[in-house]
Amino acid sequence: MSFFPYAVAAWVVLIGLYGIVTSRNLIHLVMCLSVVQSASYLVLLSIGYKDDAQAPIFADVPLSTPAVDPVVQALTLTDVVVGVTVTALLLALAVQAHKRYETLDPEDLRPRRRR
Amino acid sequence: MSDLAPLTVGIPLIVAAVLVGGAWFVPRRVVDVASLLAASTVAVLCALVLAKASEGQIVYWFGGWQPRHGTAIGVAFAIDQLGGGLALFCALLFVAAFVFSWRYFVTVGPLFHALMLVFLAGMLGFVYTGDLFNLFVFFELMSVAAYALVAYDIEEEGPLQGALNFAVTNTIGAFSILTGIALLYGRTGALNMAQVGSALAGGKPDGLVIVAFTLIVVGFLVKAAVVPFHFWLAGAYSVAPTPVCLLLSAAMSELGLYGLARVYWTAFSGVLDPGDAGLQAVLVGVGALTALVGAAMCFGQRHLKRMLAFATVAHAGLFLIGLGLFDAAGLAGTALYVVADGCVKAAMFVSVGVVQHLRESVDELRLRGRGRDLRLTGPLFAACALAVAALPPFGPFFGKSLVEKAAEDAGLWWAPVVFLLTAALTGGALVRAAGRVFAGLGSAKDPIASDVPGPREVDPELEYRHDRVPRTMTVPAIALALAGLGLGLVPGLIGNLERAAAQFVDRPAYAASVLHARPARPPVKAPSSSPSLLGVLVGLASAAGALALAAAALFRSGLRSRALAASEGLAGALLARLRAIHSGLVPDYVTWLIVGTALLGGLFALTLSG
Numbered sequence: 001m002s003f004f005p006y007a008v009a010a011w012v013v014l015i016g017l018y019g020i021v022t023s024r025n026l027i028h029l030v031m032c033l034s035v036v037q038s039a040s041y042l043v044l045l046s047i048g049y050k051d052d053a054q055a056p057i058f059a060d061v062p063l064s065t066p067a068v069d070p071v072v073q074a075l076t077l078t079d080v081v082v083g084v085t086v087t088a089l090l091l092a093l094a095v096q097a098h099k100r101y102e103t104l105d106p107e108d109l110r111p112r113r114r115r
Numbered sequence: 116m117s118d119l120a121p122l123t124v125g126i127p128l129i130v131a132a133v134l135v136g137g138a139w140f141v142p143r144r145v146v147d148v149a150s151l152l153a154a155s156t157v158a159v160l161c162a163l164v165l166a167k168a169s170e171g172q173i174v175y176w177f178g179g180w181q182p183r184h185g186t187a188i189g190v191a192f193a194i195d196q197l198g199g200g201l202a203l204f205c206a207l208l209f210v211a212a213f214v215f216s217w218r219y220f221v222t223v224g225p226l227f228h229a230l231m232l233v234f235l236a237g238m239l240g241f242v243y244t245g246d247l248f249n250l251f252v253f254f255e256l257m258s259v260a261a262y263a264l265v266a267y268d269i270e271e272e273g274p275l276q277g278a279l280n281f282a283v284t285n286t287i288g289a290f291s292i293l294t295g296i297a298l299l300y301g302r303t304g305a306l307n308m309a310q311v312g313s314a315l316a317g318g319k320p321d322g323l324v325i326v327a328f329t330l331i332v333v334g335f336l337v338k339a340a341v342v343p344f345h346f347w348l349a350g351a352y353s354v355a356p357t358p359v360c361l362l363l364s365a366a367m368s369e370l371g372l373y374g375l376a377r378v379y380w381t382a383f384s385g386v387l388d389p390g391d392a393g394l395q396a397v398l399v400g401v402g403a404l405t406a407l408v409g410a411a412m413c414f415g416q417r418h419l420k421r422m423l424a425f426a427t428v429a430h431a432g433l434f435l436i437g438l439g440l441f442d443a444a445g446l447a448g449t450a451l452y453v454v455a456d457g458c459v460k461a462a463m464f465v466s467v468g469v470v471q472h473l474r475e476s477v478d479e480l481r482l483r484g485r486g487r488d489l490r491l492t493g494p495l496f497a498a499c500a501l502a503v504a505a506l507p508p509f510g511p512f513f514g515k516s517l518v519e520k521a522a523e524d525a526g527l528w529w530a531p532v533v534f535l536l537t538a539a540l541t542g543g544a545l546v547r548a549a550g551r552v553f554a555g556l557g558s559a560k561d562p563i564a565s566d567v568p569g570p571r572e573v574d575p576e577l578e579y580r581h582d583r584v585p586r587t588m589t590v591p592a593i594a595l596a597l598a599g600l601g602l603g604l605v606p607g608l609i610g611n612l613e614r615a616a617a618q619f620v621d622r623p624a625y626a627a628s629v630l631h632a633r634p635a636r637p638p639v640k641a642p643s644s645s646p647s648l649l650g651v652l653v654g655l656a657s658a659a660g661a662l663a664l665a666a667a668a669l670f671r672s673g674l675r676s677r678a679l680a681a682s683e684g685l686a687g688a689l690l691a692r693l694r695a696i697h698s699g700l701v702p703d704y705v706t707w708l709i710v711g712t713a714l715l716g717g718l719f720a721l722t723l724s725g
Contacts, residue, residue: 017709020283021702029701033286040293047301072300075248079293082255086286089262093279096269106700109276 005046012039026094026104030087037083041076048072119167120175120192123160123202124240127153127232134232138225150228151213154235158206161239165199169611171634172618172625173199174245185630187307193245193629196615196637197450201373202242204454205366208461209235211595212358215465217587219358219472227267227356234260234362241370245629247296247306247382250374254292258285258338261367265355273354276699281351283701284344287708288337295330298323299382308381309629312622316385320723324386328723329716331378333708336715338371341435342405343711345428346697346704349412352424357468360420364427364464365457369434372453376438376446376619384622389441393722395525397715398439403533405432408693410540414664415690417479417561419467419548423460426503426541430456433537436530437518444521447616451602451609452514458599459499459511463545465592466496469584470552479548484555491589493553495596500549502600504542504661505534507646507654513603516650531653538657543664550669557669609645614638 012035019032048069054061056070098104130153138146167173173194176182180189194202209231220227237257244250262285266278300306302323303314315324333344340348352363379387387394409429416422430452437449469492471477474485486493502509505516515534522530550556602608614637618624621635628635646654667679 017287017705020287020705021709023702026279029283033283036287037290040290040297043294043297047297071306072297075297075300078248078252082252082259082289085259086255086262086282089259090279090282093266093269093275093282096266097275097279100275106279106702109279 005042005049009039009042009046012036012042024105024107026097026106026109027091029106030090030094033090034083034087037079037086040079044072044076044079118175119160120164120173120194120243121177123157123164123206124236124243126157126160127236127239131229131232131236134225134229138228143223146225146228147213147217150232151210151217153232154206154209154213157235157239158203158210161199161203161206164194165196165203168194168199169196169615169637171636172628174629174632181632182307182630187246187305187310187630190249191245191307191629192243193309193625194243195618195625195635196611197446197619198242198373198377200450200454200615201370202239204457205238205242205362205370206235208362208366208457211461211465211591212361214587215361215468215591216356216358218585219356219468219588227264230260230264230267231358231362234264238366238370242373245308245381247299247308247311247378249306250308250378251289251293251296254338254374255289257367257370258282258289261359261363264359265351265363267356267359268354273350277347277350277352277354280347280699280701280704284347284704284708285337287705288334288344290334291330291337291712292334295327295334298327298330302327307629308378309626311382312385313626313630315382316622318386320386322720324383325719325723326716328383328387329712329719332375332719333712333715335371335375335378336401336435337708339368339375339431339435340371340405340428341401341431342408342428343707345405345409345431346707348428349421349424349697350699352427353418353420357464357471360423360468361461361464364423365461368427368431369453369457372431372434372438372449379441380620380622381625384441384620387723389620391441391723394719395439395441397718397722399436399522399527399530401715402432402435402437402439403530405429405435406533406537407432410537411686411690412693412697413541414544414686415694416544419470419477419479419482419552420464422479422544422548423463423467426545427460429537429541430460433515433518433534436522436533440518440521440525440527441620442521442525443613443616443620444524445518446619447609447613448514448517448519448521450514450612450616452511452518455510455514455599455602456503458595458602459502459509462592462595462599463496463499463503465588465595466492466499469588469592472588473584479551480559480561482552483557483559484552486553487555489553489584492584492592493549495592496553497546497549498600499596500542500545501658501661503538503545504658505538505654506542506658507651508603509600510602511599512650512654513609513646516646516654517609519650519653520647531649535653535657535660538654539660539664542657542661543668546661546665547668550665558671561668 016032016036023029053066053068056067175192176189240253262282266274268274303311305311337344406429413425437445505512519531618637624635627633
């Protein structure tokens with residue numbers, strides 16, 4: 001197993017976080033958050049990956065055939081569902097923000113008062 | 116009887132689904148009754164589960180997938196006394212919240228109730244589970260329900276901002292937890308906590324273990340709102356509807372810390388030694404910083420809900436000190452403190468909700484003297500404020516002094532000072548607010564407090580004036596306050612908690628119970644401790660300090676002295692700095708999160724790998 005997929009995952013996290021930190025648009029920010037989350041799919045899948053192995057379906061092959069780990073694939077699916085839920089909720093909030101203030105810039109949205 | 120545990124999660128989910136699907140055409144009261152009944156049923160079931168768990172740890176395997184030869188195949192609920200007690204506490208808080216919301220909203224659709232029930236299911240599953248990925252899923256279920264509930268009054272400005280910051284920072288935290296879990300799975304091939312712990316036990320803490328531990332700790336600390344991951348909290352807790360505030364403040368932050376303790380003791384305690392001075396120093400230090408920052412910010416607020424939100428931050432810091440001692444005594448004290456303090460804070464949120472219901476404001480200065488006629492709410496709020504200041508013999512005092520004692524036994528002589536300062540500052544702010552709102556003391560100006568109130572203080576659900584307080588609001592306030600104030604006096608409770616904590620920290624017994632079906636029982640007898648004389652003195656001192664601070668803030672014009680003016684100037688400058696950091700911008704908060712993660716990871720790497 002090479003380090004390459006983990007390096008890619010780390011890079012994806014970093015560019016996603018960079019996007020969030022510098023964002024001036026809520027839609028862009030939510031998309032960057034999805035980018036950060038997608039790094040976890042990479043990590044999960046590469047943990048279960050094996051060279052020269054097939055998909056974990058044993059319908060017409062002997063049980064001893066090497067296969068990739070199905071558990072992490074199930075985890076990834078669940079993770080995708082969770083990610084979509086959060087993205088949908090955040091986009092709904094962004095739409096509300098735009099409806100009410102006609103801006104998507106976090107700077108313009110913050111309450112004007114001392115905290 | 117162990118089959119009851121999954122029902123506690125299943126019932127609220129099913130009722131929530133039925134409400135969303137079919138409750139749009141039935142009268143609102145039917146929805147209210149259905150959700151109240153569901154929450155009460157769950158509370159009864161939780162009590163039964165707790166009773167069963169005190170005879171020995173409950174292990175429930177979904178679908179009957181028992182472990183084979185000590186290897187877990189399925190997903191399990193593993194419930195001990197501490198987890199069972201925490202779940203019962205959460206369920207009772209939901210009952211109180213549903214009773215309170217009976218008259219709180221003028222109009223409310225079934226979606227609110229459905230979200231609340233999903234929130235309840237997420238919390239209980241999170242507390243009960245014995246599987247790491249299951250833990251993550253329930254954590255996300257709880258979080259997403261909470262984001263939506265905070266944004267419930269979506270037409271307003273505050274909720275939108277608060278929910279956005281809350282959702283973005285906490286999603287990054289959840290991502291961090293998941294990555295940590297994935298790394299652990301890659302190392303051990305297991306997701307069951309007991310099995311992960313057994314696979315890691317005895318090894319050396321290498322890079323992967325430290326990275327995974329850091330990621331998981333960061334995720335839970337974001338939820339627990341520990342400095343520097345706490346920024347989202349005040350914005351979210353101060354704008355949520357009051358019944359939701361009560362749950363967020365009294366239960367959700369604390370569940371983040373519970374998750375940290377649970378995962379540490381079951382999965383990591385075999386490889387990261389609980390006696391490790393470095394590990395202890397990092398978490399206790401972060402806890403102390405959180406306590407002091409939260410307490411200072413709390414004292415500088417005039418928005419009552421924000422004040423309580425920062426008190427939540429400060430107390431999360433104190434709880435983290437208790438957990439960071441990594442021993443049973445600290446854990447037992449923290450458990451008592453969490454429940455007592457949670458009840459007291461919930462009662463105060465309800466009281467603020469009552470004031471808001473009647474006077475349509477939550478601003479301390481604008482409300483000055485306008486709560487004089489609230490003969491019940493006022494004294495209740497004041498008593499709770501003194502309890503926050505840890506006045507003996509109220510509930511929080513017992514929890515606090517047990518943690519102090521455990522900290523001193525662990526060689527942290529300075530811990531009582533942090534506890535004293537935090538209790539005096541948070542208690543002082545709340546006593547000041549009680550004096551101003553309910554007794555009309557002091558002036559309507561305060562140089563320390565943030566000076567510009569929110570753009571519109573009226574809750575959109577409360578557009579008309581009310582003259583009297585509905586019973587459905589006073590009853591939960593009284594019940595919660597009595598529970599919080601009297602908790603420490605329940606005979607035998609402290610001894611029971613100490614036994615439960617001793618069981619909680621026993622990793623081999625937990626693993627044997629989960630993987631080999633050898634029931635883990637709490638030890639029969641543990642040295643039962645009671646607050647020491649020093650603890651009582653510290654409690655009295657913090658209460659006196661709170662009163663003094665409140666008096667100094669209220670009667671500053673009568674006490675013109677140079678020392679007071681100088682300290683006021685210093686406090687003002689310090690608070691201005693702190694306020695500037697709390698900018699309300701998501702990008703800033705995420706930057707803090709990244710910096711905090713890097714610092715925490717670096718500290719763990721330095722202290723643990725040696």
